[in-house]
Amino acid sequence: MKVAAPAKVELRIPRRAEFVGLARMAARWRAxxxxxxxxxxxxxxxxxxxACNNAVEHVKQASCEDIVLCLGVEDRRLVxxxxxxxxxxxxxxxxxxxxxxxxxxxxxxxIMRSVMDEVDFRYDPIMGTCVRxxxxx
Amino acid sequence: xxxxxxxxxxxxxDGTAVLSLxxxxxxxxxxxxxxxxxxxxxxxxxxxxxxxxxxxxMDSSGLGMLVGxxxxxxxxxxxxxxxxxxxxxxxxxxxxxxxxxxxxxxxVAAALKxxxx
Numbered sequence: 001m002k003v004a005a006p007a008k009v010e011l012r013i014p015r016r017a018e019f020v021g022l023a024r025m026a027a028r029w030r031a032x033x034x035x036x037x038x039x040x041x042x043x044x045x046x047x048x049x050x051a052c053n054n055a056v057e058h059v060k061q062a063s064c065e066d067i068v069l070c071l072g073v074e075d076r077r078l079v080x081x082x083x084x085x086x087x088x089x090x091x092x093x094x095x096x097x098x099x100x101x102x103x104x105x106x107x108x109x110x111i112m113r114s115v116m117d118e119v120d121f122r123y124d125p126i127m128g129t130c131v132r133x134x135x136x137x
Numbered sequence: 138x139x140x141x142x143x144x145x146x147x148x149x150x151d152g153t154a155v156l157s158l159x160x161x162x163x164x165x166x167x168x169x170x171x172x173x174x175x176x177x178x179x180x181x182x183x184x185x186x187x188x189x190x191x192x193x194x195m196d197s198s199g200l201g202m203l204v205g206x207x208x209x210x211x212x213x214x215x216x217x218x219x220x221x222x223x224x225x226x227x228x229x230x231x232x233x234x235x236x237x238x239x240x241x242x243x244x245v246a247a248a249l250k251x252x253x254x
Contacts, residue, residue, distance in 0.1 A: 017165040021140050042194075042225065049196050053164045057198075107204075107233045108197035114232040 008072040013052075015067050015084065020052040023069050027080065030071040034078055034137055043115035044078065044135055050108035051082035051131040068127075076137035085128035139165040143191075144173050153252055154182035155245060159191030162199035171202045175209075183215030186248040190221025200235060207239065216240075218248035 011026050013019040027048035031041040048069065055067045070081040113119050118134035143159040154177040158170055177185060187203065189195070203219065210217045218240040222230065230236040242248040 017163075018139055020164050039225075046194075046196060049163065053196060053198060056164055107200050107235075110234075111197055111229060111232055 007074075008070060011069045011071070012066050013069065015055055015065055017056050019067075020049055020056060023052045023067070023082075024049050026069060026071060030073075031078060031135070034073065034076070036078075036135070036137065040135065044080070047112045047116045047119075047133050048080060048082065050112045051080075051133065053108055054131070055082065055084035055129070078135045078137075080133045080135075081130055082133075083124075083127045083130040139169070142166040142169055144170060146173060146177060148177075148180075148182065149249070151184075151253065152182060153184040153186065153249060154180075155186045155188060155249070157188040157191065161194040162189075162192055162202075163194065163196050164198040167198040167202050170199070171205070174202070174206050178206075178209060178213075178215075183210060183213045184252040185210060185215070185217050186220050186245055186252060187217065188220045188245050188248070189226060190223070190244070192226055193223065195226050195229060197229075197233075200229060200233060203239065204235065216252040218242050218251040220245045220248035 009026070009030060011023065013022055024045045028041055028045045031044040036044065052067055052069070066085060068083045068085065070083070072079040112131070112133060116133040117136050118132070120132045121129070122132070123129050140161045140163050142162060145157045145159070147155050149155065156174055156177060162170060174185070174187070185206070187206070207217045220242050221244050222241055227241065230239060230241060240248070240251045242251055
């Protein structure tokens with residue numbers, strides 16, 4: 001008997017580099033449930049890693065210890081929220097990547113925008129900085 | 138635990154360094170690759186090939202490391218070439234526009250030719 005996948009799965013991970021791999025695994029698992037092609041699954045995995053990297057590398061608040069990854073399915077869309085519960089990185093930098101300076105954050109955002117159908121950054125006083133990314137089937 | 142990344146380095150007869158990365162380069166292990174590359178620079182190499190033919194996954198932290206390395210080499214009139222990027226990794230260079238600042242070559246032999254030119 002095939003058990004239906006839940007509409008939304010939430011994963012809380014420590015805001016540390018070595019846990020980004022776990023977020024990638026979760027994204028890969030969720031994306032595979034929607035029958036995305038192998039290449040698209042790898043793209044989704046990469047986008048989630050980039051969102052987590054931003055939280056790991058650019059969140060300034062030491063008190064912000066976790067990243068919350070929410071993987072939801074709405075119709076035939078995979079909706080991913082990555083929230084850091086902190087002040088987050090400087091949102092003004094989002095559209096001004098400076099690759100010449102070796103700025104990985106600046107490089108990550110164009111990658112996310114390129115591989116996902118929608119990428120939206122927002123700041124919420126309760127949830128902190130959240131990146132919502134959508135991939136459609 | 139960091140994602141496993143294997144690294145091998147060698148110095149060619151003319152002093153050119155070849156650093157081979159094998160596995161996945163991500164935020165958890167990129168500092169290892171950076172340290173290995175810096176060790177080669179500090180040893181006096183100013184021409185370097187980074188062989189990424191064995192890299193199956195790379196994210197922006199890996200790209201950032203390579204940009205930093207390129208910057209360091211340019212400061213010392215050095216040269217850097219990237220060898221063997223698989224299609225998925227090469228695509229990252231294209232998305233970010235970095236293919237314009239890096240010499241991306243098909244294999245180590247072509248990359249060595251590039252840095253020696």
